[in-house]
Amino acid sequence: MNGNRFGRLFQVTTFGESHGEAMGCTISGCPAGLELTEEDVQADLDRRKPGQSMITTSRGEPDDVSIKSGTQDGYTTGTPIGMVIQNKDARSGKYEPFITAPRPSHGDFTYSAKFGTRNWGGGGRSSARETVNWVAAGAIAKKLLASEGIELKAHVNQIGDVSAPEVSFEEIKAHSEENDVRCAHPETAAEMQELIEAYQEEGDSIGGSIYFEARGVPVGLGAPRFDSLSARLGQAMMAVPATTAFEFGLGTEAREWTGKERNDDWEFSEDGDPVPVENDHGGIQGGISSGEPIYGEVTLHAPTSIPKSQQTADWETGELKEEKVIGRHDPVLPPRGVPVVEAMLALTLVDFMLLSGRLNPDRLDNDPGEYDTDYHPSNPHNE
Amino acid sequence: MNGNRFGRLFQVTTFGESHGEAMGCTISGCPAGLELTEEDVQADLDRRKPGQSMITTSRGEPDDVSIKSGTQDGYTTGTPIGMVIQNKDARSGKYEPFITAPRPSHGDFTYSAKFGTRNWGGGGRSSARETVNWVAAGAIAKKLLASEGIELKAHVNQIGDVSAPEVSFEEIKAHSEENDVRCAHPETAAEMQELIEAYQEEGDSIGGSIYFEARGVPVGLGAPRFDSLSARLGQAMMAVPATTAFEFGLGTEAREWTGKERNDDWEFSEDGDPVPVENDHGGIQGGISSGEPIYGEVTLHAPTSIPKSQQTADWETGELKEEKVIGRHDPVLPPRGVPVVEAMLALTLVDFMLLSGRLNPDRLDNDPGEYDTDYHPSNPHNE
Amino acid sequence: MNGNRFGRLFQVTTFGESHGEAMGCTISGCPAGLELTEEDVQADLDRRKPGQSMITTSRGEPDDVSIKSGTQDGYTTGTPIGMVIQNKDARSGKYEPFITAPRPSHGDFTYSAKFGTRNWGGGGRSSARETVNWVAAGAIAKKLLASEGIELKAHVNQIGDVSAPEVSFEEIKAHSEENDVRCAHPETAAEMQELIEAYQEEGDSIGGSIYFEARGVPVGLGAPRFDSLSARLGQAMMAVPATTAFEFGLGTEAREWTGKERNDDWEFSEDGDPVPVENDHGGIQGGISSGEPIYGEVTLHAPTSIPKSQQTADWETGELKEEKVIGRHDPVLPPRGVPVVEAMLALTLVDFMLLSGRLNPDRLDNDPGEYDTDYHPSNPHNE
Amino acid sequence: MNGNRFGRLFQVTTFGESHGEAMGCTISGCPAGLELTEEDVQADLDRRKPGQSMITTSRGEPDDVSIKSGTQDGYTTGTPIGMVIQNKDARSGKYEPFITAPRPSHGDFTYSAKFGTRNWGGGGRSSARETVNWVAAGAIAKKLLASEGIELKAHVNQIGDVSAPEVSFEEIKAHSEENDVRCAHPETAAEMQELIEAYQEEGDSIGGSIYFEARGVPVGLGAPRFDSLSARLGQAMMAVPATTAFEFGLGTEAREWTGKERNDDWEFSEDGDPVPVENDHGGIQGGISSGEPIYGEVTLHAPTSIPKSQQTADWETGELKEEKVIGRHDPVLPPRGVPVVEAMLALTLVDFMLLSGRLNPDRLDNDPGEYDTDYHPSNPHNE
Structure with a gap:
């Protein structure tokens, strides 16, 4: 209930404050037998890390992850995976004007009121720095999903009033990492970049949104x-710092559609299975996955730290x-x-x-490494 | 993980299918000493029940609640509150064409695929009939909140392309229950009613949205x-059947606002406390309540059950x-x-x-009834 | 946290007080496709119910269970199973002397101090009547286990200073239900019966213990x-009313054994698998099942309700x-x-x-009934 | 469900294997305002650490704890407390004979069967090395309890067939740390020491038990x-490695006591409050604390690692x-x-x-350090 735990069987527990000594997370429930090295995790951390472009904060954090437990010979062992990421460039000095005077629309006042104290340097626990832990955990989740043929990707589809046209999943995969904005539509990305730089120059910041999509999700996930x-x-996405809206499928547009317009008829797939003709339902029916792509959108408000009075x-x-919030801050959040x-x-x-039960909670079938320490004659998973 | 439990300390557990024998829920964690009778719960059930107007399904369910445990002499005792609501008018006949052929955009296919079976009569567990349990539990929650000076209210702010102008919390409280649509702006309500009837007549249905607001929420609720x-x-609202979007504060609009525009400066209240000048943040900062009203919006898609081919x-x-979905269905969901x-x-x-800790988990200070069975010299709550 | 929920994936939630209107429980997480009728549950309820012999309370409760949801055509559907058991013979009158004067070693004082109130008639929530819900839920659990070849049984192995010699699992199954004491060793059972009746006659009660054993539990259950x-x-058994000790394997005796004596060497089974030569470890090694029988013991103190001053x-x-506790009470707890x-x-x-993952959380492979509503081409469980 | 998380509001999450890089734990739910330094935690770690005497393993682990987050200026901040303890002396070589041949009564076989792999060096996750995390977390819990006047202490009351006479809580506090066995009765401690050394010499090990007691626990903790x-x-204690029995109050003896013998009459305290005349109930009635001392016993079997063939x-x-298990092992477990x-x-x-609700979940009233960052006018806890 302390807000640092996510997940029911694949459980993430995090710690760390923006300007503290280190960030860290523990993964419980990752099956044994997954090939996993620090490089696998690092790749995603590098996409999130500060200082990666002119439109991100210049705070110099290499965000090097160290895996402390839960793997052996390059494979997970089924036991908790402890990861630690040192904070290297935490300078707090400029936050002093705000120790007892809350920054506008930050968590300063609410934290102080709740806890009777707060890590006043840099937002402490409410800082988006916490998400370094989520990305580390997510990198492992992605590897597990990939082993079952599930892939997922996101890109920035709107910044201020500049919105991208609809792009295909293939385009998102191909292009979203090609520009600093992480918009998969190159022309729009250029326009967004300009807009961001304009706001940055005048000491302001701007909001935006992220489109996400997952493919290969089997029918039947979720519960009533x-x-x-x-x-x-909804819970997962609304936990993302600065999020003010979560939509899936038609999202807010659904209020203007009729039943006939929105309902997706059924036809047969090539294999003779019922499949929806369209996917206006966003891959979820009755709370359970339909086998169609799951897609949606998340809105992030403008960064609250701005060097304007x-x-x-x-x-x-x-x-x-x-007061002005002096520091090294992002002018826009969606790219990171x-x-x-x-x-x-x-x-x-x-x-x-x-x-x-689609993923075996105890172990994958992968070869778990150098030593053949496994034995389970009576384990049906082994058969 | 079976989808029928909500809450961490105030826990609701539900059972029941649309066309089964009964619905029911168990409340764990309600403090002792709350005045509570079946009438308190019934009042909210009557607002949700079918057949209440021409624009709701005509299924005849009185939705009479029976409290089986957890109260004595009109007060809660701190032990689990079991409630049961009989299903009285469950006729399943018309669902037979859909036993092995899924209704468009319903949960029929996903349920069958997940469970290898389903209560095919009337949606079973995926039916919105389940929400009778939520409203019963919510009625108790509202009473607890009221005892701490927190009040909350919702109304319908859009149906199809008809949207209501902004109305005050006082107006919502005064007018939302005055018309069948539950829109607090009478002129808009009339327009919505017309629109709904038009869709109803042509055998179609329409989407809409609900605005909600809570006042009196103390500073400091929530966790990082x-x-x-x-x-x-987000989790709570996205669980509501047919919901495709959840927004709080500026919601999806926030993507177009700059930091300077959205940030709320601080001033002092009459009591000398820091308070935000405006409430563009929606009453939540850094995930924690700021003391300002919490408000937001939920989008519900059009009912999927329509008598159109x-x-x-x-x-x-x-x-x-x-096939046509013949039955007694709502042409629009937000009013109920x-x-x-x-x-x-x-x-x-x-x-x-x-x-x-703002509500004592064990007991309120109310007089717990006829017999004075309490004793706790060493309980600081008693002092 | 309200003490009425047990289980992580197979979740039981209960309500009801000893002298209230009804008892009830909701099972979440029972897979679809299990054959289940009220008779399956009733059989175990009859073994627990009051009035079954001269050495149990004479309170007249038929304990008829009614299943309200979660089944269709005699099979579970994967949705929550709601069960209700009416209280029929709840006479509270004789508890009046104890409304504000706690019965010795009962929960009267602690409940009143915690909640500031209590159902003073008959123990309310602290009464062992609550276990009617556990037995109802357990009956379903037993059926699921049986479908995987796991069987389990308990019997009374000590009453006062009369203890039974070691009996085999087969003997327990054969004989434990043949006498009122539920001791699988007939001669000892007779001796126990005499002892109980002697205490009963002099208005006293006596403690005892229950031995339990499970067979067919696969290797690999449990987590570090x-x-x-x-x-x-330990948690499960210590929750049983009146329990003061939980032991597994050698239990308290283990403190006197050396490592060499207690350690179980390994040999090969007929199938060529490593198996322990003996089972002094009680079927659990490193917290995880070894494939050997799991056995242990639970001590229940004497009933606290006695008609002695x-x-x-x-x-x-x-x-x-x-004061004397007048009422209809058990002179000993282990038989029920x-x-x-x-x-x-x-x-x-x-x-x-x-x-x-050894039990599919969504559905068993059984034929789920009259209507063939299942469909899951892409579900690997179906293959 | 992965076995590394304990607690509902005060939550501990652990990671680490015996011969891995580091152990660590994260505490969620510790209120802000508790004075806390690494020294506070270290004191208890030193009592558990290896190599502290001739009757413990000689593995050289300083067990220095490093607090990575959750404190500021020597006080907790209400945010998660991350702690890491490096493993320094992990030599695995001697475990090689057992990579594919399980050590008797260890978790080797069950782990390999469950996970299809295991950290074969030194027991991995099933090693009692994990308890370094528990002791670190427990040190913080003790400080919180002390702030509410609750104190607790344990001592070794039996090794093999040598058992200590009953000693008072004051004696336990005074003497249990005075000898290597941690038995509060000095003469018995000497006898135990001799016994342990005798078993150690002949390459064997021996079981024993620990008595625990808590004082100052207020009336009303626990739930039905x-x-x-x-x-x-029961869950907490049975999780302790090598535990085979948990008893509270009379424990297994209760089976031989009559109701009249065991029942504790009520009298009045000096303050005029009802208090039990004796404490045969062990401080818990109806599952809820009675205000009397809570006491009980835990049995630990003999260490399974012995240098005997x-x-x-x-x-x-x-x-x-x-094979012989060569390594640096404890001849007996209770002292550590x-x-x-x-x-x-x-x-x-x-x-x-x-x-x-007896401890404020958000913050204690202590002065939270150098900077006065608190503000909560509307927070009743502040008044």
């Missing part, structure tokens, strides 16, 4: 109602004052949010794969 | 990240066929969804009130 | 440490008084505790079977 | 049944072989188990203190 795929995705109220002195959204999507799906 | 107020609200694929015969959204909002908030 | 089979069994302190009047211990063992094991 | 104090203590079955070669049992007792109690 509170554990429906959409409810769990804003009014705050100092509870120590009782005085109003004008793409791997975060992918991570939460992967963590949600892998959990359902385990819950549905 | 995965258990943030917004993440848990649609194509389905029969997996037994291997044939495509055209209003108490459901309120219930999920109440259940989420009451859970956080308990988690934060 | 906090979720070890022994830890989860005892001293209590009235917090209303401030006076000490001597046998099905309760079996139920908790079954619930624990079935949960681990689901967690290990 | 599944979350009763005894059930949760034992038979194992090699699944690779299909041959039986005689004392801080482990205390930790589990503390973790269980602190969780109930939070669940009952």
Whole structure:
């Protein structure tokens, strides 16, 4: 209930504050037999890390992950995977004006009121730095999903009032990593980049949104109602810092569609299976996956840390004052949010794969490494 | 993980299918000492029940609740509250064409694929009939919240392309129950009613949305990240049948706002406390309540059960066929969804009130009834 | 956290007080396709019910179970199973002397102190009547286990200072239900019966213990440490009312054995698999099942309700008084505790079977009834 | 479900294998404002660490803890506390004979069968090295309990057939740390030491037991049944490596006591409150604390690693072989188990203190350090 645990069978537990000594997470419930090295995790961390382009914060964090447990000879062992990422470039000095005067629309006031204290340097636990843990965990989830033929990808589809046209999943995979904005439509990406730089120059920031899609999700994931795929995705995505909206399928547009328009008729697939003619339902029916692509959108508001003068109220002195949030901040969140959204999507799906028994909770069939330490004659998974 | 449990300290567990014998729910974690009778629960059930107007299904369910345990002399005792609601008017006959041929955009196919069977009469567990349990539980949650000065209300703010202008919380409380649509803006309600009837006449249905708001929520509810107020609200609302979008604060609009525009400066309240000048943040900062009203919106797609001819694929015969969904169905969901959204909002908030220690998990201070059976000299709550 | 929920994937949620209107439980996570009728559940309820012999309370409860949801045509559907058992013979009158003066060693004082109220008639929620729900749920768990070749049985192995010699699993199955004491060793059973009747006559009660054993449990259930089979069994058994000790394998005797004596060497089974030469380890090694029988013992203290004069302190009047607990009470608990211990063992094991993926969480392969509503081409469980 | 998480509101999540790089744990749910430094944790770790005497393993682990997050200026901040303890002296060489031939009564076979692999060096995750994490977490729990006047202590009360006479809580506190055996009765401790050394010399090991007691626990902790104090203590203690029995109050002796003998009459305390005349009930009535001392016993079997020749079955070669477990092992477990049992007792109690609202889940009233970053006008906890 402390907000640092996610998942039911594939469980992630995190720790760390923005300007503390280290970030870290523990994965419980990863089956044995998955090939896993630090490089696998690092690849996604590099997509999220600060300083990767001109439109991200310049804080210098290499975000090198160290796996402390749970693997042997390059394979997971079924035991908890502990990972630690050191904080290297945490300079807190510029936050001092805000120790007792909350930054506008930050968590400063709410944290201080809740806990009676807070790590005032850099947002502490409410900082998006926490998502480094999610991306590390998500990288493992993605590998597990890939072993079952599930792939997923996200890209930035809107920044301010610049929105991308619809692009195919193949295009997203091909192009979203080709530009700093992580928009899979190159022309729109260029326009977005310009817009972001304009706001950056005038000391402001801007909102945007991320489109996500998963393919290869088998029919039957999710459970009626509170554990429906959409409810769990809703929790996962709304946990992403700065998120103000979660949509799947038609999203908010669905309010204007009639039943006849939105309903997807059934036909037969080549294999003779019933399949929906279209996918206006977003891959989820009655809370359970239909086998069609699962897609949706997440809206992230503009970063609240801006070097523009804003009014705050100092509870120590009782005085109003004008302050600028000086620091190394992102002018826009979606470009670095793409791997975060992918991570939460992967963590949600892998959990359902385990819950549905489609992933063996104890071990994959992969060769678990150098020493053949396995033995299970009576284990049906072995047959 | 079976999708019938919600909440961490205030826990709701439900059972029942649309055309089964009874619906029921068990509340665990309700403190002792709350005044509670069946009438308290019935009031909200009546707002949700079928047959209440011309624009709801005509299924005749009185939805009479029976409390089986957890109260004594009109007060809760701190032990689990078991409630049962009989199903009285469950006629399944008309669903027979769809036993092996899924209704378009229903959960028929996904349920059959997941469980290898399903209650084919009337949607079974995926039916919105399940929400009778949520409303029953939510009624208790609302009473607990009210005892702490928290009130909440929802109304229908859009049907199809007819949307209501912004109305105040006072207006919502005053007017949302005055018309069948449950829109607090009377002129818009009339327009919505016309629109719904038009779709109803032509055998179609239409989507819409519900606005919700809570007032009096103290500063400090919620926890960093995965258990943030917004993440848990996201799960709660996305569990509502037919929901395709959840927004809080600016929602999807936030993508077009700059940081400067959206950030809320701080000033002092009359009592000398820091308060935000505006509430563009929707009452939640860093995942934790700011003391400002919490508000947002939920989009519900059009009902999928329509008496229009649609194509389905029969997996037994291997044939495509055209079928109409004959039955007693709602032409639009938001009017009956209003108490459901309120219930999920109440259940989420009451859970956080308990988690934060603001509600005593063991007992309220109310007089627990006729017999004075209490004794706790060493209990600090007693002092 | 309200004490009425057990299990992680096979989840039981209960409600009901001893002298309330009804008892009930909801099972979440039972796979679809299990043949299940009320008779299956009733058989175990009859073993637990009051009034079954001269050495049990004479309270007249038929304990008829009614299944409200989760089955269709005699098979489970994968959705929550709601069960209700009416209380028929709840006369509270004789508890009045104890409303504000706690019965010795009952939960009266602790409940009143915790909740500031209590169902003072007959123990309310702390009454062992609650275990009717456990036995109902356990009956379903046993059926699931049986479908995987796991069987389990308990019997009374000690009452007061009369203890039974070691009997084989086959003997337990054959004889434990042949006498009122539920001791599988007939001569000892007779001796126990005499002892119980002697205590009963003089208005006293006596303690005892129950031996349990499970066979056919596959290798590999349980997880390192906090979720070890022994830890989860410990919780399950210590929840049984009046339990003061839980032992598995050698139990308390282990403190006097050396490593060499207790260690079980390995040999090969006929199939060429490593198997322990003996089973001093009790079927659990490193918290995980070894494939050998799991066995242990539970100690239940003497019933606290006795018609002997005892001293209590009235917090209303401030006076000490001597009172007898008049009512219909058991002179000894283990005979009716046998099905309760079996139920908790079954619930624990079935949960681990689901967690290990050995039981498909969505559906068994049984034919799910009259209508062939199943469809899952892409579901590997179907292959 | 992966066995590395304990607690409901005070949550511990662990990682690490005996011969891996590091051990670690994350505490979620520790309120802000607790004074906490690494020294506080280290003190208990030193009581558990290897090499502390001639009757413990000689493995050279300093067990230095490093707190990575969750504190500031010497106080907890309410955010997750990440702790890491490096493994320094992990030499695995001598385990090679057992890679494919399981050590008798170890977890080697069950782990290999479950996961299809295992960290074969030194027991991996099933090693009692994991308990270093529990002791670290328990040290924090103890500090929280102490702030509420709750103290707890354990000592070794039996080794082999040498058992200590009953000693008072004051004696346990005064003497249990004065000798290597951690028995509070000095004469018995000397006898135990001799016995252990005798077994050690002949290459064998021996079992024993630990008595624990907690004082100052307020009335009203625990919940009816599944979350009763005894059930949760049962899980906690049975998770301790090598535990085969858990008893509280009279434990297994209760089977021979009559109701009249065991029942504790009520009298009035000096303050006029009802209190039990004796404490045969062990401080728990109806699953809820009575305000009396909570006491009980845990039995630990003899260490399974002994340098005596034992038979194992090699699944690779299909041959039986005689092997000795060469390594640095403890000849007896209770002396180092004392801080482990205390930790589990503390973790269980602190969780109930939070669940009952007696500990504020957000923050203690302590001054949270150098910067006065708190603000909560509307927070009733502040008043």
